[in-house]
Amino acid sequence: MTLHNEALRDRACLIVHGPDQPGIVAAVTSLITRNKGNIISLDQYSDDAFGGAFFQRVVFHRADLTASLPEIEADLEATLTKLGLEWEITDQSIPKRMAILASTSDHCLLELLWRHRGGELPVTIPMVISNHTNTAEDVRSFGVPFFHVPSQGPDKSAAEAEIVRLLAGNVDFIVLARYMQILSSTFLERVGVPVINIHHSFLPAFIGAAPYKKAKQRGVKLIGATSHYVTEDLDEGPIIEQDVARVDHSMDAAALQARGAYVERAVLSRAVQWHAQDRVIRHGNQTIVF
Structure with missing residues (x-):
């Protein structure tokens, strides 16, 4: 213990x-x-x-x-x-088991691993699953098992079935640390545990590819991030936490993205911590956070 x-x-x-x-x-x-x-x-x-x-x-x-x-x-x-x-x-002495799904972006993934190692997140991490291999060595350096499950093409059913197999009976909730795959309703039903996501708060204003480039072109003055529970309706699940940061005209798209990554890390970490501490109560499409 x-x-x-x-x-x-x-x-x-x-x-x-x-x-x-x-x-x-x-x-x-x-x-x-x-x-x-x-x-x-x-x-x-x-x-x-x-x-x-x-x-x-x-x-x-x-x-x-x-x-x-x-x-x-x-x-x-x-x-x-x-x-x-x-x-x-x-x-409360029994930590929840948290699996992490990730893709190529590592900022949210590494933030969670670092906070867990520092004792800030009351969870265990039985595994990290990614559809890419670039984070494998970093993940294993934290003593966390890493699994590569490729997910290519329009049919994701085989990849989802393998992820479900890995997760079955081993996790209490799942975190999408910039996992850039859309999960099917079948997957959500089969895993049967809460799933927490993080995304930039430009949605739905800047949907699709290169959102920070679009934000730069629009001349935004605030950027932010939203963490929410995943439902069948894409990016419309109950919101757990949000935050923003000010930006200005001197920042290019890369600088906006770097500032956005900073906010994403903080927002996702708080959402995960609150869920792990049983501070979040879902009520319809809203949350009560104590």
């Missing part, structure tokens, strides 16, 4: 969401108390106190958490389900 996980020993994170109604906070806190838990942090949000949706994230300590989880889960089922609430509880 790493020092990071040691600090999180016996800490649970409880996510609750559903129709807002009186008594939810009291029900949750009373449940934790009677199960000998001590609340460390509690965040909540209601989008409308009269018939709206309620969201809550609670982190609490409970000695011998692993042994007591079945009893706590049974209490949650009996108490919260009858209120029409959905819930999920996780042991």
Whole structure:
């Protein structure tokens, strides 16, 4: 167990969401108390106190958490389900398993690997999969397995089937670190775990090839990046995090792209960290981030 996980020993994170109604906070806190838990942090949000949706994230300590989880889960089922609430509880000392898919651009990939090695991302990385081989040595220098799965031509089914085979049972979520392939709805259904993407915020204004060249030609003054969950609708999934940086007329397309890469790295890292810490609750095509 790493020092990071040691600090999180016996800490649970409880996510609750559903129709807002009186008594939810009291029900949750009373449940934790009677199960000998001590609340460390509690965040909540209601989008409308009269018939709206309620969201809550609670982190609490409970000695011998692993042994007591079945009893706590049974209490949650009996108490919260009858209120029409959905819930999920996780042991914070167990890091999520994160697979990374990448292509030739390495800035987002290496940022995640570096932050993971520095202890900033509470995850394990069982593998990196790429449709190119240029990042293989860099990835392996971090002690992470690298797999090359070529993806060429209009039919991506064979490549997707191989990626699904590699991922099956080994990951809790997937990050597309500038993986320049469109994933099919069949792939998303078969992997069955959340998929997080990063792209420049020029979409849809500067779609297609050479977006930074198009941005330069338009004379943009702000560039940015967006990280979101992947859905069947291309680049329209729930947004987790966004950021921007100012640019000016003196910067050519290459300078814009370099500034954009800096923003992309930061935005994707924050999105991954928040997802790994169970801070993101999906609500339709939106997210609540605590």
